[in-house]
Structures are given as structure tokens and as C-alpha cells.
Ligand SMILES: Nc1nc2c(ncn2[C@@H]2O[C@H](COP(=O)(O)OP(=O)(O)OP(=O)(O)O)[C@@H](O)[C@H]2O)c(=O)[nH]1
């Protein structure tokens with residue numbers, strides 16, 4: 513066999529692995545099933561924010577895992593929503609399904625604690641009809657008795673003819689993940705890598721910083737506010753990168769990164785709620801976000817958050833989330 517054939521087959525030639533395997537793998541599921549937690553766990557680092565509330569993820573986030581001559585591009589998707597109630601939910605639902613359409617393999621995450629059986633069946637049927645290759649992973653197994661897990665799995669056995677493999681996992685406790693990832697590596701299609709070795713995610717530090725603030729808004733505020741807000745990192749000053757020749761940043765601290773963010777809300781009442789009495793709520797959000805960013809990046813962060821009312825921030829929601 514010559515090198516060209518070897519590349520096509522992705523085999524070992526003269527002791528070296530040649531040929532490449534590559535696939536897009538969409539992580540799909542109903543809102544709150546644990547998709548982002550799973551991606552973070554697989555990659556061993558946080559690329560996607562997590563909260564107890566539904567519809568936390570707003571955009572497709574890629575996480576890349578390379579091993580030997582194989583590379584997986586995981587796509588974390590917003591939760592699949594069947595009856596969107598507003599424009600944001602419509603965009604999230606569309607984003608989830610395009611994630612599935614673009615994928616070589618779909619991993620459906622089913623929350624074993626709250627098995628929303630009918631909606632999960634609807635989602636799986638649609639993927640099967642679309643001829644997607646589907647894996648099913650029952651998640652949150654750490655929080656469910658073994659007997660009920662077996663019962664839940666039995667409920668979905670009607671799909672077994674169309675599903676490549678079933679898994680029992682806990683994204684939070686990191687259990688069952690190696691087996692799932694290995695099975696994905698084992699059935700990747702041949703193809704050239706789309707990302708360099710060692711590349712983990714397309715997200716920028718600016719985006720991540722905005723997402724971390726959003727995560728703390730989700731964790732600290734309730735009802736409609738998290739869904740009616742958007743965070744943007746507007747300015748960023750890193751003394752290591754900006755030479756500051758014109759002195760524009762001379763008033764800023766030089767011992768870390770200064771980050772300026774705006775939180776857009778739709779109504780004045782929401783702005784008041786977000787700021788809190790004497791600024792206490794926004795201060796708490798800022799402190800939590802700053803501490804998390806400092807831990808994540810290992811250097812000091814100066815975070816400045818400004819709240820602005822923009823009635824129309826979600827009018828062009830497809831552009832702004
Ligand atoms: N007990 C337990 N909780 C989990 C597990 N995985 C995720 N969770 C929790 O489930 C909640 C939702 O997790 P996310 O990862 O944000 O879920 P998601 O599917 O990405 O949610 P959306 O982005 O809103 O669609 C969070 O409170 C997580 O801590 C798990 O394996 N076990």
C-alpha cells in the first residue's frame with residue numbers, strides 16, 4: 513500500500529499514523545439537559561457557561577478534541593425548543609437544529625432526572641428521519657437510583673434499531689465520559705482536520721468574559737431578567753498587548769487586564785433590578801465574574817460593568833447573541 517492509500521485508510525505506515533479522521537459532533541438535547549456541562553467536562557476546561565436555568569446557551573460553541581490522527585469538533589447547541597414563545601427562543605431553536613444538520617454524529621443528551629419523554633421522542637424521531645447518526649446519552653446518572661435508570665433506558669429501547677449506541681453518563685461527576693468519547697473517535701469519518709493540533713475553541717477571551725458575566729446574571733437573578741439581557745465586552749485593555757503610545761489607557765491599572773462591559777436590558781425596571789439597592793446586585797455579579805475570570809486565566813482582572821436600557825436589543829437577536 514502506498515502513502516496515498518494509507519492516508520485514505522488512516523492506518524499505520526512505517527510505524528507512523530497517516531491519514532486523518534475528522535467529524536462534527538453536535539451535542540443536542542432539551543434545555544437544561546446538561547449539554548454545556550458535558551462539553552466542558554470532555555475538554556477539561558470551561559468553554560460554555562452553565563446554569564440551573566433553561567436556555568443558558570445562546571449560540572453554537574465549538575470545542576475541539578484531537579487525539580492521534582483523529583479530531584472531533586463538538587458543537588454545543590442551545591436546547592431544542594418545540595414551541596418557541598418569543599423571538600429569542602425561535603433563534604435558539606433554529607440554532608440547535610442547524611447544529612444537528614451540520615453534524616456527522618448527533619449525541620442526544622437526556623436528563624435522567626427530568627425525562628421529558630414525549631419531547632425527547634419527538635427530537636430523536638426527527639433526527640432519525642433526517643438520517644442523522646445518533647448516539648443517546650442518559651445524563652445526571654449521579655442523581656438517579658439505578659433501578660429508575662434502567663426503567664428510563666427501557667422506555668427508549670423502541671429506538672434501538674436507529675441508535676448507534678446508548679450511554680449512561682454524568683457530565684458533572686465525569687463518569688461514563690471516556691467511553692462516550694472513545695466511541696465517537698471510533699466512528700469518525702475520514703477527513704482532513706479543520707483545526708490545528710492543540711486548538712480547543714473558537715471563542716475569544718472577550719466573548720468568554722461576557723459569557724461569564726451572563727452566567728452570574730443567570731445565577732443571581734430570576735424570572736424574566738436573565739432572558740431579557742445581553743452582555744457585551746465593549747473595551748479591553750491588556751498592558752501586555754497594548755503599547756498605549758498615545759496614553760489613552762494611562763489611567764488604567766497596569767497589573768492586569770481591564771475589561772469594560774455593557775449589559776443591555778429592555779426596560780428601566782430591569783435596569784433597577786440588575787443594579788440593586790445602592791448597586792449591591794451588579795457589584796455582586798461583577799465580583800463573582802471577576803473572581804472566576806481571575807481563577808480561569810491566572811492573572812488580575814479589573815471588571816467594569818455598565819447597565820444600559822435598549823428596548824430593541826433582541827430585535828436583531830440573530831446578530832447580537
Ligand atoms: N446532578 C447533575 N447535574 C448536572 C449534570 N450535568 C449538568 N447538571 C446540571 O444541570 C443544569 C443545566 O446544565 P447545563 O450544562 O447548563 O445544561 P444545558 O443542556 O447546556 O442547558 P441549556 O444551555 O439551557 O440548554 C446545571 O445546574 C448543571 O449543574 C450531571 O451530570 N449531574
Ligand SMILES: [Mg+2]
Pocket residue numbers: 547548549560561562568569589590
Ligand atoms: Mg448550555
